[in-house]
Amino acid sequence: MDKEHNFISENKRWKRKVFRIIFKSDTRLGKLFDLTLLTLILLSTFIVMMESVKIYDAKLHRLFVILEIIITAFFTVEYVLRIITIRNRRAYIFSFFGIIDFLAILPFYLSLFFPITKYFLIIRMLRMLRIFRILNLLDFMHDGTFIVRALKNSSRKIYIFLLFLVIFSVIVGSLMFMVEGHRPGFESIPQSIYWAVVTVTTVGYGDVSPATPLGKFLSVLLMLAGYSIIAVPTGIVTAEMRNKRQNLEKVCNRCGNEDIDDDARYCKICGEKVV
Amino acid sequence: MDKEHNFISENKRWKRKVFRIIFKSDTRLGKLFDLTLLTLILLSTFIVMMESVKIYDAKLHRLFVILEIIITAFFTVEYVLRIITIRNRRAYIFSFFGIIDFLAILPFYLSLFFPITKYFLIIRMLRMLRIFRILNLLDFMHDGTFIVRALKNSSRKIYIFLLFLVIFSVIVGSLMFMVEGHRPGFESIPQSIYWAVVTVTTVGYGDVSPATPLGKFLSVLLMLAGYSIIAVPTGIVTAEMRNKRQNLEKVCNRCGNEDIDDDARYCKICGEKVV
Amino acid sequence: MDKEHNFISENKRWKRKVFRIIFKSDTRLGKLFDLTLLTLILLSTFIVMMESVKIYDAKLHRLFVILEIIITAFFTVEYVLRIITIRNRRAYIFSFFGIIDFLAILPFYLSLFFPITKYFLIIRMLRMLRIFRILNLLDFMHDGTFIVRALKNSSRKIYIFLLFLVIFSVIVGSLMFMVEGHRPGFESIPQSIYWAVVTVTTVGYGDVSPATPLGKFLSVLLMLAGYSIIAVPTGIVTAEMRNKRQNLEKVCNRCGNEDIDDDARYCKICGEKVV
Amino acid sequence: MDKEHNFISENKRWKRKVFRIIFKSDTRLGKLFDLTLLTLILLSTFIVMMESVKIYDAKLHRLFVILEIIITAFFTVEYVLRIITIRNRRAYIFSFFGIIDFLAILPFYLSLFFPITKYFLIIRMLRMLRIFRILNLLDFMHDGTFIVRALKNSSRKIYIFLLFLVIFSVIVGSLMFMVEGHRPGFESIPQSIYWAVVTVTTVGYGDVSPATPLGKFLSVLLMLAGYSIIAVPTGIVTAEMRNKRQNLEKVCNRCGNEDIDDDARYCKICGEKVV
Secondary structure: OOHHHHHHHHHHHHHHHHHHHHHOOOOHHHHHHHHHHHHHHHHHHHHHHHHHHHHHHHHHHHHHHHHHHHHHHHHHHHHHHHHHHHOOOOHHOOOOOHHHHHHHHOOOOOHHOOOOOOOOHHHHHHHHHHHHHHHHHHHHHHHHHHHHHHHHHHHHHHHHHHHHHHHHHHHHHHHHHOOOOOOOOOHHHHHHHHHHHHHHHHOOOOOOOOHHHHHHHHHHHHHHHHHOOOHHHHHHHHHEEEHHOOOOOOOOOOOOOOOOOOOOOOOOOOOEEOO | HHHHHHHHHHHHHHHHHHHHHHOOOOOHHHHHHHHHHHHHHHHHHHHHHHHHHHHHHHHHHHHHHHHHHHHHHHHHHHHHHHHOOOOHHHHHHHHHEEEEEEEHHHHHHHHOOOOOOOHHHHHHHHHHHHHHHHHHOOOOOHHHHHHHHHHHHHHHHHHHHHHHHHHHHHHHHHHHHHHOOOOOOOOOOOHHHHHHHHHHHHOOOOOOOOOOHHHHHHHHHHHHHHEEEEEEEHHHHHHHHHHOOOOOOOOOOOOOOOOOOOOOOEOOOOEOOOO | OOHHHHHHHHHHHHHHHHHHHHHOOOOHHHHHHHHHHHHHHHHHHHHHHHHOHHHHHHHHHHEEEEEEEEHHHHHHHHHHHHHHHOOOOOHHHHHHHHHHHHHHHHHHHHHHHHOOOOOOHHHHHHHHHHHHHHHHEEEEEOOHHHHHHHHHOHHHHHHHHHHHHHHHHHHHHHHHHOOOOOOOOOOHHHHHHHHHHHHHOOOOOOOOOOOOOHHHHHHHHHHHHHHHOOHHHHHHHHHHHHHOOOOOOOOOOOOOOOOOOOOEEEOOOOOOOOO | OOOHHHHHHHHHHHHHHHHHHHOOOOOHHHHHHHHHHHHHHHHHHHHHOOOOOHHHHHHHHHHHHHHHHHHHHHHHHHHHHHHHHOHHHHHHHOOOHHHHHHHHHHHHHHHHHHOOOOOOHHHHHHHHHHHHHHHHHHOOOOHHHHHHHHHHHOOHHHHHHHHHHHHHHHHHHHHHHHHHHOOOOOOOHHHHHHHHHHOOOOOOOOOOOOOOOOOOOOOHHHHHHHHHHHHHHHHHHHHHHOOOOOOOOOOOOOOOOOOOOOOOOOOOOOOOOOO
C-alpha cells in the first residue's frame, strides 16, 4: 500500500511536472518546449506551402511526407499529454485552442483512411493559430489583447458600417449593371457588385473597369466615397482605443474598484484618492 | 347601436393590434413579422441578382416570377395595412421609409402596364434600405445612429475636402493630358481626370497608367499626395467621434471635469461627489 | 468746382458701390454677381474639358470659341473693375487671388498673338481656384480654413514623413531592380522606384508587378509596410485636428486672451473665469 | 619643447576647428559643409539611378564614372577626417551613421579589386540615409523624432497586428488555393498568399484576380476586412501620438489637470496658479 501510494504520488508529481512544461513557460524546459512547438508549427506550415508548389513537390515529396509524420507524431504526443495532465479535461478539449490542437493532428489520421483531398489543407493551416497560444505564454500578447478588445468593443459599430457598405455596394452595383449594359465585367448584378466592392474599398484590381463615360463618372463618385468613408472604421477604432486605459494595475484601496482611468486622481466610485 | 359601437371598438382594437405587430417589435408576433419581412427582403434582393445572371434566369425564370409575385403581394398587403393602421397617414406616406415601402411594390405593378425595362431593377434594389428600419426596431441601430450623426456633423468639412480634391484632380488631370499627349487613357481631359481620381484615391485600376517618364514622375507625386491627404477625412471623422461623449450632461461642480462615466459617483479628478 | 466735387464724390460713391458688389456678398447684387461668376467659372472649365474631347470639338468648336470670348470678356471687365475700385491696388494684384484672376484672362489674349499651345490649357484650368474665393465670400470656408490650418500645422511632420517614404521607396526600388533583374517594368532604377511608390501607397496599378518569387516576397513586405505606415500621416493630422479648438468666439474678458480651449473654465493667462 | 607644445596645441586647435565644421552646423563653414555634403549625396544617388537607365549609361558612362570618383574621394576624405577629429573613435565607427559613412565609400574600393556586381548598387543607395544626419544638424528632425518615437512606442502593437494579418493572409490564401483550384495566379499556396496580401492591403495590382464566383465572393469578404482593419494600425499610432504631450511635467496642484499649455500661468480648469 505504501508502494502504491508512492506510485500515485510519483504519478501525480510526474503529471504536475509535465503539465508545467506544456501549459506554462516559467521553467527552462517549458520555454524550450514552447520554442520547439513554435519551430514545428512554422515548419509544418512551410511544408504545406511547399507541397503546393509543383516543382518542389515533385522533387521532395518523400521528405515532406516523412517530416509530416514526425511533426504529427510530436503533435499527437503533445495532445495526449495535454489531456492526461490537465485537470479539467472537458474544458480543455472544447476550448478554442483544444479544438485547434485536435484539428492540427486530425488531417493526417483521416488521410490514412480516406483519399487525401485538398480540403485537408486548410485544416492543417489552422495550426498556425497555435502560435498565438505560445505568444500568450511568452507574455507577448498583452498588446494583442489590447487590439482584440478594442476591435470587440467597436465590433457592433463596425458591423453596422459594413452593412451600410454592403447595401451601398449592392445598390451601386445594380446601378452600374444598368449603366454599363452587359459589357465585360458587368454581365450580371453579382459581377457588378464585385466591381463595386473592389472600387469602394480602393483595392482596384482593374480586372473590371468601366468603359462608358457615364460609368466612369459613377466610378469617380464611388471612389471619392470610398476614399472618404474609410474614415468611419478608422474613427471608430481610434475612439475606442483612446478609451482603453492602459493602467490595468491601479485598484482603489478602499472599495476595490478596478475601473480606474489613467488620468484619475480619485476613485470615481468611493472618492478615495488613488496613488 | 350597441352592436355598432362594439363593432367600432372591435375595429379599433384590431387596428391597434396590427399596428403593434407591423410598426413595433415588442411582441412575439411583431418580432416574427419583422423576421419574415427581413427574409423576404433578402430573398427579393437575391432574386433580382439571380435574374441578372443569364444561366440562372434561363433555367429558373418562371420560379423567379412566381416568387416575385408572392413577395410583392406580401409587400402590398403590408403597405396597405401600414396606411390603414397608422394615425398620421400623410406623415408616413411621405416619410423616407414610406416612400421606400411604396417603391418596393411599384415596379411590379408598373411592369403590368409597361414593358419591363432595366430601370425597374434599381428601384427593386432600394428595397434593401428597408433592412435599416427592421434593425432600428430590433434596437440594433443605436450604433448606426452614432455613425450617421458623426458623418452628418462632419459632412460640411468633408464636402469642402471633396471639393478641394475634385478641383485638385481636375487640375492634375489637365496637366497629365498635356504631359501624356494623346496616349491611350489620356485622350481627353475628362479621361485624364478619371485617371487622376483613380490614382489619388489609391484605387489604381491600372486600366489607365502613365507611359512617359515625366508622366510617371507626376503620378508618383499624385500618389504620395493621395496617400497623405487621406488623413484629412479620417482626422475629421475621428475628431467628431471623439467629441461624442455618452453622458454629455454630467459635469463636476468643483473642478468642471466633463469626462464623467455613467457609473461614477465621485469626480475622478478632484474627488467631489457628482450628482 | 462744386460740380467737380460732385463728380468726384459721385465717382467715389460709384466705386464704393461696385467694390461692394464685386468684393463682398452682403448685398443682393453682390450675391447675384458671385453666383454669375461661379456659373461662368464652371462653364469655362466645362468648355476646356469638352474642347479636349475630339468628337465634341469637331462638332461644336465654333460654339466653344464664342463662349470662351464672352466669358473672357466678362472676366476681363471684372478684373479691370477690381483694380479700379480697390484702394490697395498693389496688394490685390500680387495677392494669390489677384494672380489667379490675371491668369484667368491671360491665355485668351496670349492666343491672339501666339499660336495656341496645349500649355494654355492648364492655366485656364487654374480658374477653378477662384471658386474658393466665392465660397469664402459665401461664408462656406470656415471649415475649409479649419482643414487648411490643420494641414499647415502638421505640414513639417508630413514633409519629414514623405521624405522618409521617398528615401525608403528609392532603397526598396533599387533592391527590386537587383532582384527582378531587367524584367518588364524593372528595366531601370527609376522604373523600379515608380513601382515601389505605386505599391507602398497601396495604389497598385498593376502595370508593373513582380514576377519572381523573391520579388513577390519583397512586394508583400512592402505592401504590409505601406498598409501600416499610412497610420503616420493619419495620426499626425488627427492629433492636430484634435488640438484645434473650435470655439473661436471665446475671449477672456479681463486680459483679452483669445487662445481659449473648448474645455477651459478659467483663462490660462490671468485666471479669470470664462463663460 | 615649446615648439612641440605649440605644434600639439596647433594640431588640437585644427582638429577642434575641423570637428566643428564636420560634426556641427553652427558655423558658416559648417553649414556650407553640410550643404555640399547634401548636394553630393543627392548627386551620387542621381548618378546611380541614371547609370541603371541604358540609354543614359550608353551616352554618359564616362562622366558617371568620373563623378563617382570625385564624390567618393570627397566622402573618403570626409570619413577619414571624421575619424581623426572625433574623440571617441570606436563609438563613431560602430554607430549607425558611422557604418553608413563607411558603406558610402566601400563599394568603390571593392570595385577596384572585384568585378562590379549589381549588389554594390543597393549599398550605394544607402548613402541616402545620410540625409537624415544633415537634417538632424539643421534642426529639422525634431518632428522626425516625434514620428519615430510614436512608431517605436507602438511598434509592439503593430508587430502583433502584422502577425495577425500575416497568419490571416496565409489561411485565406490557402482557402483561395482550394477554391480557385489551379487557375492562373493561384497555382500554389505561396502564390495565393501573395494574392491575399495584395488584396487585404487594398493594393490590388490585378495581376492575379479571382475567376470563379465563389472566389470572387471570398475576395469581397477579404476586401471588406482589409478596408476595415486598416483602422487598427491607424488607431494605434493615433492614440500613441495623442499621448505625447509637449509639456509632460506640468500638473495643476489643485485639480490635477495635466493638459497645461506652455504659456499657461493659470490652470484652465480650476483657475489655480501653475508654476
